[in-house]
Amino acid sequence: MIIPIEKMRETTRSFYSNIGCELTDDNIDLAVQSLTMPCYANEYAQKYGEKILNHSSLATVGDAYWEVYILAIAFEPNSKKGNLTNGIKQTIGTNEQMNPLAEKWLNRFLFAANNDLKDNNSDGQNTKGYATALEAVIGFLFLKYPEKVFGILKKQFSDEIILNNRK
Numbered sequence: 001m002i003i004p005i006e007k008m009r010e011t012t013r014s015f016y017s018n019i020g021c022e023l024t025d026d027n028i029d030l031a032v033q034s035l036t037m038p039c040y041a042n043e044y045a046q047k048y049g050e051k052i053l054n055h056s057s058l059a060t061v062g063d064a065y066w067e068v069y070i071l072a073i074a075f076e077p078n079s080k081k082g083n084l085t086n087g088i089k090q091t092i093g094t095n096e097q098m099n100p101l102a103e104k105w106l107n108r109f110l111f112a113a114n115n116d117l118k119d120n121n122s123d124g125q126n127t128k129g130y131a132t133a134l135e136a137v138i139g140f141l142f143l144k145y146p147e148k149v150f151g152i153l154k155k156q157f158s159d160e161i162i163l164n165n166r167k
Contacts, residue, residue: 002040002047008032008111015109019152027144034058034140035109037116037133044111055136062139066098069138069153095128102134105156 003011012032013023023031033053036044041054110116110133117129141149 002043002113003111004048005032005050005052008036008052011035011109011111015106019156021141021145021148021152030058030144031140032111034136035106035111035133037110037112037129039113039116040111043113055133055139058137058139058143059132059135060139061142062135062137065138065142065149066135066153069150072150073154095131098131098134099128100130101157102130106130106133106137 009028009032012028012035015035016023016031034055036052036054038054038056041052045051107130110130112129112133138149138153141152145152
């Protein structure tokens with residue numbers, strides 16, 4: 001269901017308030033963008049005749065921060081370079097591993113149309129839709145709440161990352 005921008009802002013404020021970030025008039029539209037998937041943005045424009053931005057550019061920023069974050073969580077003084085980079089990426093740094101974590105956290109708050117959460121692969125499974133959305137949220141947090149982003153991610157994901165890394 002495509003909803004008006006005011007309802008989108010209300011949902012977005014709720015999500016970010018739940019994680020300790022009170023949005024301002026200056027950053028609410030970027031926050032909405034962080035939760036808006038591409039197909040939804042297109043359908044919104046068709047319904048309301050008004051363009052809204054999707055989360056793609058924020059996901060690029062968030063992807064870079066996520067890698068730094070998982071390296072910081074997994075770092076131990078005696079870690080070898082290969083163990084940190086390859087091991088982490090194989091256990092939690094891929095879309096397939098991030099997707100279920102992101103779905104659990106973001107599912108109720110994303111602005112997604114049907115095709116946003118379907119991959120164009122042979123089995124039709126969603127292996128990266130939620131992961132990309134998570135990266136967009138991280139990108140927003142990094143740009144607007146850099147002092148809070150690490151703590152928010154640690155609270156949400158550190159146990160899963162540590163457990164997955166030790167398998």
